[in-house]
Amino acid sequence: MLLPLNTPQDIADVLGYLQHHLHELTERQDVSKNNINTTLAALTAQLQQLTQLVANFPPPPVPSPPVSPPPALTVKQTRPKLSCPSDFSGERHNSHVLLNFCSFYIHLVLEQFHNEEKRILWALTFFKGGCAAKWSENVFHQEVDTGVFPIQT
Numbered sequence: 001m002l003l004p005l006n007t008p009q010d011i012a013d014v015l016g017y018l019q020h021h022l023h024e025l026t027e028r029q030d031v032s033k034n035n036i037n038t039t040l041a042a043l044t045a046q047l048q049q050l051t052q053l054v055a056n057f058p059p060p061p062v063p064s065p066p067v068s069p070p071p072a073l074t075v076k077q078t079r080p081k082l083s084c085p086s087d088f089s090g091e092r093h094n095s096h097v098l099l100n101f102c103s104f105y106i107h108l109v110l111e112q113f114h115n116e117e118k119r120i121l122w123a124l125t126f127f128k129g130g131c132a133a134k135w136s137e138n139v140f141h142q143e144v145d146t147g148v149f150p151i152q153t
Contacts, residue, residue, distance in 0.1 A: 055116060
């Protein structure tokens with residue numbers, strides 16, 4: 001939209017309006033940044049809780065040597081199947097669902113998770129929406145930039 005700017009006052013008025021609008025946008029951006037930083041801090045704390053819970057699982061008991069049944073009676077053992085939780089977007093009210101699922105699943109198949117990093121990486125696969133996805137992406141960017149996975153426990 002072109003405004004007829006006939007006088008220096010017209011120009012000053014338009015400039016004042018634009019400066020005021022820019023100031024409002026800057027304030028909104030600052031509020032958004034603060035909200036994102038608060039959410040990321042909360043997600044980091046929740047992930048640390050998750051990794052601590054996973055780390056505190058006792059090691060599986062050392063099984064005694066199995067007694068082999070006769071070949072005709074061999075039965076294949078199956079594990080209970082858990083349905084996957086919905087993707088995690090960073091909403092606090094859904095964090096306990098994800099935390100419980102990860103804890104149960106890792107406990108059921110502990111032999112598939114040889115170290116903390118594998119447990120953490122697997123848990124991050126559910127961080128697919130909202131602030132959780134952004135946070136997870138930042139974690140992987142840090143690893144690319146530094147060569148070190150930033151979450152150790």
